[in-house]
Amino acid sequence: MAKIITVVIDENGDQSVDLEGYQGKGCSAVQKVFEAAVGKSTKATKKPEYFKQAKTNTLQR
Amino acid sequence: MYKDRGCLVAALNGMGYNIVEVHDIAQQLYDFQGRATHYLDSTGDRANVIVRRHIVGGAANDLGFALQPDGTYSAIISEFDNHKHNADWLKALKRSYVEKVDMKLAKAHGLRFLGRKVINGRIQLQYLDSRGN
Numbered sequence: 080m081a082k083i084i085t086v087v088i089d090e091n092g093d094q095s096v097d098l099e100g101y102q103g104k105g106c107s108a109v110q111k112v113f114e115a116a117v118g119k120s121t122k123a124t125k126k127p128e129y130f131k132q133a134k135t136n137t138l139q140r
Numbered sequence: 141m142y143k144d145r146g147c148l149v150a151a152l153n154g155m156g157y158n159i160v161e162v163h164d165i166a167q168q169l170y171d172f173q174g175r176a177t178h179y180l181d182s183t184g185d186r187a188n189v190i191v192r193r194h195i196v197g198g199a200a201n202d203l204g205f206a207l208q209p210d211g212t213y214s215a216i217i218s219e220f221d222n223h224k225h226n227a228d229w230l231k232a233l234k235r236s237y238v239e240k241v242d243m244k245l246a247k248a249h250g251l252r253f254l255g256r257k258v259i260n261g262r263i264q265l266q267y268l269d270s271r272g273n
Binding site for chain 2: 081082085086087088089090091092094109112113115
């Protein structure tokens with residue numbers, strides 16, 4: 080599945096990042112890339128894939 | 141919040157100020173009559189990124205951004221110029237800056253730019269991550 084990053088910058092210059100096709104920690108790594116633009120205020124939207132990976136990891140333990 | 145000097149200069153260019161001075165050592169700011177300003181510093185306001193008053197236009201004072209100890213640049217705007225460099229102008233500058241930093245970071249991390257849209261006043265940037273992780 081293609082990994083698509085959509086960054087939205089609102090009228091105030093604040094941004095949110097929407098990730099598609101990422102699983103688990105991959106989300107956080109990409110999130111950190113864009114946090115550098117505005118500091119820690121970047122909002123992230125976690126897709127079902129994120130939690131799917133996290134659940135899988137739990138079952139493997 | 142402005143940490144990347146190059147992107148700040150590019151954002152100022154995007155706001156119509158095509159000539160922007162950049163100084164490693166902060167330089168004095170001047171008012172519309174050519175007098176040294178003392179808005180924030182009694183010994184004289186100094187900035188590292190400067191749009192001189194003749195570039196701002198009209199009877200304006202210099203617009204400056206001074207490097208802070210934390211590595212960010214903060215704006216020095218005279219009260220006289222608040223009508224031009226007001227909250228809306230600062231928001232537009234921040235938007236332009238954030239977009240330029242995003243583009244720079246994405247490129248540095250090997251993300252492929254897919255496109256830019258403006259939807260209901262919001263800038264939308266899309267990237268494809270084809271890195272092998």
